[in-house]
Amino acid sequence: MAKLPGKTVDESATETVEVVLPNDANPLGNLLGGKVMHLIDIAGAIAAQRHSRSQVVTVAVDNLDFLYPIRVGERVALRAHMTRAFHTSMEVEVCVFREDYLTGRRQQTSSAFVTYVALDPQGKPQVVPPLIVRTKEEKRRHREALGRRRHRLALAAQAHRRFIAKA
Secondary structure, three states: OOOOOOEEHHHHOEEEEEEOOHHHEOOOOEEOHHHHHHHHHHHHHHHHHHHHOOEEEEEEEOOOOOOOOOEOOOEEEEEEEEEEEOOOEEEEEEEEEEEOOOOOOEEEEEEEEEEEEEEOOOOOEOOOOOEEOOOHHHHHHHHHHHHHHHHHHHHHHHHHHHHHHHO
């Protein structure tokens, strides 16, 4: 099989912005955490699809903390970029910001590392292109992604053992 040409981080990076409306808020007027998780998954999937040029499925989401609320009327902005491509899986970092529509000031409210697997037309995992990292920051994130992957795989193996023991 021919080696796939690599792609840079910028080739798949994405940003999306939405206005927070009342139907996506809790009784306190803050954007629902589940809606934030939904937006993270969509933004991350777009970056993974751009990188792999295929359908992708979400297989893991790392720790997600909500540092600040995003209020009705504010904008929610998400930036997603690849951190590492493995064989058939990819790690994407998604950063979430609240944005004041009057001043344009942004404040990061949360972030997550999401892992996706690329699928071929039959729904089977397919090889993804390597990630070309250029900047010092991209190289650091690329290096750290390997440690996060090892940790995720160890947690998954532990969870699978628990599920099998109950069956």
